[in-house]
Amino acid sequence: MVELSADKKDKTFHEVDSALERLKSEKRLKGVEDRRVASEVFDKRTLEVLYKLSNTGYLAILDGVISTGKEANVFKGLDDNDNFVAVKIYRIATSDFRKMQYYIQGDPRFKVKMSNKRQIVHTWVNKEFRNLKRAYENGVRVPKPFVSRENILIMEFIGDIEGNPAPTLREAPPLYPEEMFNKIIYYMRLLYREARLVHGDLSAFNILNFDEEPVIIDISQAVVVDHPIAGELLERDIRNISRDFKRFGVSSTPQEIREKIID
CATH class of the missing domain: 3.30.200.20 (Phosphorylase Kinase; domain 1)
Incomplete structure (x- = not known):
């Protein structure tokens, strides 16, 4: 140095x-x-x-x-x-x-x-x-x-026309948790099957609640699906989403989420 x-x-x-x-x-x-x-x-x-x-x-x-x-x-x-x-x-x-x-x-x-x-x-x-x-x-x-x-x-910029940034899901829990959950699983599926990426750090901290629409952020660590650690990171994302939405009142096991993303 x-x-x-x-x-x-x-x-x-x-x-x-x-x-x-x-x-x-x-x-x-x-x-x-x-x-x-x-x-x-x-x-x-x-x-x-x-x-x-x-x-x-x-x-x-x-x-x-x-x-x-x-x-x-x-x-x-x-x-x-x-x-x-x-x-x-x-x-x-x-x-x-x-x-x-x-x-x-x-x-x-x-x-x-x-x-x-x-x-x-x-x-x-x-x-x-x-x-x-x-x-x-x-x-x-x-x-x-x-x-x-x-x-x-x-x-x-994700926010309103006045320049106020959208909060994270952690800061502003969804009004309709089941609907928000389904949208996020849909985007996780698209990310995996179409974009061929795994986020790797997905949780309520890295999803914005923009007028009840989820916006996924902080994607720098995301890896391609054939990366050596992709499977490990996908499992982490699945566990995080399952845990976070259980707090919002939505019960879904990691196995159920995995099937919706990969199947």
Whole structure:
């Protein structure tokens, strides 16, 4: 690990601060007041990529945080046509590289040097983009992906016309649990049989309740069905959905769910 000198650290923070101020002065960045969080998320390279994306029409303004995680923050943004978009930015410094390697290795779609951390994150973002595209094109209700560049993914914003993001099922349990359950099983079946993917981390935390319609999110770890760990991940998804919907009053065994997805 290379330790930056105090002078170099000060210079790096100064460059990031200057770039942040430039974005704010151009009214491209709003609602990000915490300097520490901003410095963690918006490193110099990320800011450069944001500038490039702002010249493509996909992103005009970044406006406030939708969610924060250990590895990525999701921001609300506006494109050049004033449509809301979701902007997911992965932090190179805090990403779980071992976890990423676990899900990338064995996937024939990706070849990456596992010693290069930045390249691992870029591959991870590309993987999420391609998984979303594959799922979306096969009828699974996921956010429509628009573009990915390095550690940034821009996709469809799931929320109301005022810009309020949809809650997760964990935050807003369904009014009609049986109906919601059947829709989710249908999407799991489409994901498995048509998109040929297994989500791998599906639960009430990763499904949005958008006006009683389920929208599956956080699909970066999803693997192709012939991946060595696909069977193990499918069983985990099935157990999670069975458990979560039992809390909502819907009783269905993992075996019954498995038959609906695979049979």
